[in-house]
Amino acid sequence: MGPLDDLRVIELGTLIAGPFCGQLLGDMGADVIKVEPPGIGDPMRSWGRGLAVWWPIIGRNKRCITLNLREELGQEILKTLVEQSDILIENFRPGTMEKWGLDYASLSKINPRLIMVRVSGFGQSGPYSRRAGYGSIGEAMGGLRHITGDPDHPPSRVGISIGDSLAATFACLGALAALHARENSGRGQVVDSAIYESVLAVMESTIPEYTEGGTIRERSGAILPKTAPSSVYPSKDGEMIVIGANQDSVFSRLTEAMEQPALSKDAKYADHISRGENQLELDNCIAEWSVQLRSEDLLTTLEQHGVPAGRIFRVPDMLDNPHFQSRNSIVDVAHPLYKNLKMQNTFPRMSVTQGEIRWPGPELGQHNAEIYGGLLNIPPELIDEYKAKGIV
Secondary structure (H helix, E strand, C coil): CCCCCCCEEEECCCCCCCHHHHHHHHHCCCEEEEEECCCCCCHHHHCCCCCCCCHHHHCCCEEEEECCCCCHHHHHHHHHHHCCCCEEEECCCCCHHHHCCCCHHHHHHHCCCCEEEEEECCCCCCCCCCCCCCHHHHHHHCCCHHHCCCCCCCCCCCCCCHHHHHHHHHHHHHHHHHHHHHHHHCCCCEEEEEHHHHHHHCCCCHHHHHHHHCCCCCCCCCCECCECCEEEEECCCCCEEEEECCCHHHHHHHHHHCCCHHHHCCCCCCCHHHHHHCHHHHHHHHHHHHCCCCHHHHHHHHHHCCCCEEECCCHHHHHHCHHHHHCCCEEEEEECCCEEEEEECCCCCCCCCCCCCCCCCCCCCCCHHHHHHHHCCCCHHHHHHHHHCCCC
């Protein structure tokens, strides 16, 4: 049983920023009831490169119902569900829930213990709050796009929807903090997670670097400026290997592995600051050594000397890797269409109450009868009537 198996979560969001928060809570055992528009569903049901295999992951561990929240009857049914729930997640444009009469002031009257998690591009307040905001815009405003990529190219993007996922992760963190606060106060609250602020939160010291030192961090490709050595280095067989040896003691071990221990005593490389000032020269020196060894021998040598290093993995490398296999980092999940569908496991690991993948993303409305007829006690004939009216 997961650590959150006594909680019920209503997920109203679509795409990634809200649903990934629901996935995280569901992975830890929460009963997540995902609400989707009848006949339409979450666009994630059709997303994926070549195959629609994103939905089984982001929809996993959720019970799925259909409900038309644009209709007054649909709103009243949701309020009945709110009475029996702990958390509500939504990532509509700010103002939408208020338009539907589902604002926090109204819902908290029904259930004062309710925690409302609101994920949006720019937050629930401020002059930009009502703007449409995707993850890519939040990544740009939060400062990530400006420093991503090579310096001689336009700003690049990370190859995943990192802004959405960060906002969802901070939303999950906020929900858990609100649950803890509720233990003392007895009341819920609103968790306001903005994509641009979630990106901003992981931007390290970029702000005081400018305000105190006048430095604006720029795109730097494979390196982190003034942090050396920490980059990708060539091997004899053409594979690029990541080496991180910027700490003084680790750099000393690297020079031992290179059979050039004098480098760690050289004034140009003796400490973090001096290595940063001479980063290009040092990286070239390491590359001249690394390219003489095949990748396997290079990694073995670095491991023997306690120097952090690794290959740049693609999915086939992950599937074949003994460490991934030993920790079940990727698991097979039974799926009606794909049989055993491989996906990433639940993280982090818990020593007593480990989360698990109980089922992949369900069909649209798969749990209508279970929720409406069971949990909400709505008679079958009334459910049929609602269905005919396009409510469920």
